[in-house]
Amino acid sequence: MHPDSRIYVAGHRGLVGSAIVRSLQRAGFTNIITATHKDCDLTEQQAVRDFMAERKPDYIFMAAARVGGILANASRPADFIRDNLAMQTNIIHEAWRSGVTKFLFLGSSCIYPKFAPQPMKEEHLLTGGLEPTNEWYAIAKIAGIKMCQAYRRQHGFDAISLMPTNLYGPGDNFDLESSHVVPALLRKFHEAKLDGAPSVTVWGSGSPRREFLHVDDMADASLHLMQHYTGEDIVNVGVGKDMTIRELAECIRDTVGYSGDITFDTSRPDGTPQKLLDTTRLTALGWTPTRTLRQGLAETYQWYLSTEDRRM
Numbered sequence: 001m002h003p004d005s006r007i008y009v010a011g012h013r014g015l016v017g018s019a020i021v022r023s024l025q026r027a028g029f030t031n032i033i034t035a036t037h038k039d040c041d042l043t044e045q046q047a048v049r050d051f052m053a054e055r056k057p058d059y060i061f062m063a064a065a066r067v068g069g070i071l072a073n074a075s076r077p078a079d080f081i082r083d084n085l086a087m088q089t090n091i092i093h094e095a096w097r098s099g100v101t102k103f104l105f106l107g108s109s110c111i112y113p114k115f116a117p118q119p120m121k122e123e124h125l126l127t128g129g130l131e132p133t134n135e136w137y138a139i140a141k142i143a144g145i146k147m148c149q150a151y152r153r154q155h156g157f158d159a160i161s162l163m164p165t166n167l168y169g170p171g172d173n174f175d176l177e178s179s180h181v182v183p184a185l186l187r188k189f190h191e192a193k194l195d196g197a198p199s200v201t202v203w204g205s206g207s208p209r210r211e212f213l214h215v216d217d218m219a220d221a222s223l224h225l226m227q228h229y230t231g232e233d234i235v236n237v238g239v240g241k242d243m244t245i246r247e248l249a250e251c252i253r254d255t256v257g258y259s260g261d262i263t264f265d266t267s268r269p270d271g272t273p274q275k276l277l278d279t280t281r282l283t284a285l286g287w288t289p290t291r292t293l294r295q296g297l298a299e300t301y302q303w304y305l306s307t308e309d310r311r312m
């Protein structure tokens with residue numbers, strides 16, 4: 001990519017898309033193309049075709065997707081499978097058709113088989129049944145990866161796919177019903193501190209293990225691989241280390257500066273006991289994350305406080 005290459009970030013308002021825009025700006029790229037849903041509805045093929053003809057991107061980061069937690073997936077399976085299939089099919093096909101130089105697609109660690117061995121290696125994809133609550137999303141994402149591979153084989157289209165682990169960071173969703181654990185706990189500890197509450201309740205037993213990657217690291221990895229990797233093999237993007245939810249909760253308590261207790265509500269589900277990516281391939285491609293969890297949590301907490309100021 002050259003400093004003035006035309007780079008389209010689809011989904012630039014989302015957690016990952018906004019981080020990719022920040023990362024491109026930091027790296028000195030000046031020709032970043034974005035479009036709101038109103039400018040270009042990615043589920044409409046003609047709209048995507050017109051958009052490509054008019055804006056002529058050279059590189060595309062596909063960070064647009066319908067995403068959500070367990071509740072959203074379970075209650076709107078049709079939206080999850082249809083919108084994701086439609087958006088990615090349109091954008092991959094029209095990108096190839098209009099001569100885009102290189103394309104980057106994002107899968108997710110949650111599309112590996114439910115009982116994949118840990119840490120999960122890239123070759124474990126499609127070796128077992130999926131987690132039933134998000135299979136709608138997973139099937140669509142797997143189709144996207146396969147489509148990138150098929151367009152590479154048949155048309156020589158340079159499309160690569162990455163598999164991010166659990167992400168967190170500025171721009172995250174802090175709604176307690178639909179958020180993931182990091183923003184949920186930052187908010188719970190913050191509110192407990194303000195209210196002087198004696199304890200904070202964390203869901204589950206505290207023993208499940210998860211891996212957490214700062215979204216700006218994910219974005220930096222995306223830029224690195226866009227520039228230095230080509231091939232049909234998917235690439236895991238993670239930190240290669242995990243921690244228990246109890247350890248995470250203690251870290252977040254320190255970040256927020258809350259002095260009360262932590263209790264565990266075992267009537268809430270633990271989910272899968274461990275989710276950890278094997279990052280051997282990523283490391284061999286010359287990239288490792290730079291942000292520590294403590295720094296990342298502090299930064300995300302500051303971002304949350306700034307949005308709170310805006311709400312008041």
Ligand code: GDP
Binds near residue numbers: 181202271
């Ligand atoms: P998962 O990685 O797909 O299971 O997604 P989550 O980030 O939602 O949950 C990770 C783990 O954190 C699970 O074991 C949850 O039970 C646990 N957890 C503890 N407290 C919370 C909370 O307040 N919100 C969420 N979402 N998860 C929590």
